[in-house]
Amino acid sequence: MQLTDLAGSLKRHWPVVAVAAVVGLILGVLVSFALPSRYEATASVSVNPMNADPLGASADAARSVSMPTEVSTATSAKVAAAAAKTLADDYSLSAKDVREATHVESPEDSLILDIRFSGGSPEEAADGAEAVADAYLAERQADAQAEITRLTSATQQQIADVQATSVAPEFGGAIAQRTLQLQADALGTRLATLGSIDTTPGQVVGSPEVPRQPSTPGALPLGLAGLFLGLLAGIPLALTKKEENSEIGGVDGLQAIGDQIVLDGTKDTNRADTWDIAAFMLKIPTDIGIEDPFLIMVDAEDQHGRSITPGQELVDALSRRGRSARFVDAGAINEGKISRGWPTDKKRVSWAGEIIIIDTTHLTSDANKVALATRSDSVLLARSTTDDSAALRRLAGLLRSKNVDIALTALFPPRPELMTINR
Structure with missing residues (x-):
């Protein structure tokens, strides 16, 4: 096991370490009163x-x-x-x-x-x-x-x-x-x-002097000692804690997260086929008009080494259906700017009459993802069977708390050989 694996295990199970440290602290303080x-x-x-x-x-x-x-x-x-x-x-x-x-x-x-x-x-x-x-x-x-x-x-x-x-x-x-x-x-x-x-x-x-302070340790040193011992006990517990499988797994895993429309693409041999179906299932107005754009937020779990983002895949799928769409990578936008209300009215006017695909895959803040979802006309989530179900459950819960409906959740297989796209 490498140091990175140990660090990752500690990061995932930090509550175990925290609980052990707090228990040690409390026990140390209690011992100081009992002695x-x-x-x-x-x-x-x-x-x-x-x-x-x-x-x-x-x-x-x-x-x-x-x-x-x-x-x-x-x-x-x-x-x-x-x-x-x-x-x-x-x-x-x-x-x-x-x-x-x-x-x-x-x-x-x-x-x-x-x-x-x-x-x-x-x-x-x-x-x-x-x-x-x-x-x-x-x-x-x-x-x-x-x-x-x-x-x-x-x-x-x-x-x-x-x-x-x-x-x-x-x-x-x-x-x-x-x-x-x-x-x-x-x-x-x-x-x-x-x-x-x-x-x-x-x-x-x-001659012996009458002592003013007790020689036995007080609440502070015993509490700190208990905290230290708690950390020593908690770290091995965290490292040896059995890893729970948090992968989505399949369609059943998605449906367990919440009531949503799921597109099962795990059997498709080409991701492009799944995206073509997703583009068909999305309810995009035929006539968008000239005053406002139609915003679609696309979110996926960030994966290093991916050559193309799900948002671009949706743009390509719409193009194959004869619909033109503009791709916007939200990860390239300053997150502080997003939290302050991007896209602004001025930006929306500049997009008037267009289909805008805003890809939030590279955003680090779920709060900003939810903020963009509230400003979008449709929300599409793209996940693979090996993605983290806990992270998806958290995002879905945040979206529901803001009354945002997930228009479609597309599920893809994890195998790299099935992640090619026919253009």
Whole structure:
């Protein structure tokens, strides 16, 4: 299938795409009203490295902190439970609710945690972010203090063991005593160092602000998203929609369009024969007079590559019957001029006493075709069996709305080899 075929299918079935887009738009707007509003607030926490060496380099201290581990701690069940307990007086949030509403990130190469909390109200979002930040700092400090207590207890036990060993008879020698003294000094230094560790876990450097706008998308973005999804769904539907056969088909197809006189030329081997009969069937006055012309509008479905128009074919048929007629191609007339009342009275006077065949095949506007029909004395429609019945039905309906009678509808076969004319 070529791109032109796809474009043609979309053009024919554009209502399918339009309906799908409108449905998507409406659903998107409805979803925006159905979704509960959510608000987000963020607390920024500076993580303090807990260095066992107060005189150590700050770079070493920074490297002692694993930020992925801190992110896991901030989103842990223990922190969520502590935050939920803090929020219990004002909000009915469980530890699971708090954990699901918390999202923590750490900017690259930094000791900052951004704790984002999603709440059902602006105040809940801000209070939740603050509660999680405080619970994280408290948990981190408690863990650090517990580790220092454990290390201090272990060091004190080691010092007691060294002291007990130093009074044993088997360690009474000078070298043994010197070794035990060095161990005791090292353990004493370690004990002093443990007592100097800063257990401050960090601090909140960015307090959460009460959000003014919800974080959930509103009616406009969801509506546009629904519109876009509707288009995505509608285009394939339009492309795969089964093509309905809108061809006229035969005489029955013409009669189904409306009550009209039909000349069936589908069995004729020469179009000229059909046009000769059409010229005979048209009620053209024998004596036209010298004051007015007799106007016959001839319309057919425009077909590219056609060497002669139906209007010219009718002129030739009248000529074979001894009637002279003037051919006028309405497609060569400015359509704005037609809509303003062409042919004018002056033009009609110049045609006085003549049979004028106005061919509207190349006109693009059905409205202008109907306008010319109301200014004509007779209307003849020429169609082939493969022409569009929907387009013909539309034109016939417009003509009926203006009380214009179709004098004759001539039906021709579609085969090119039967479209020759004997002159």
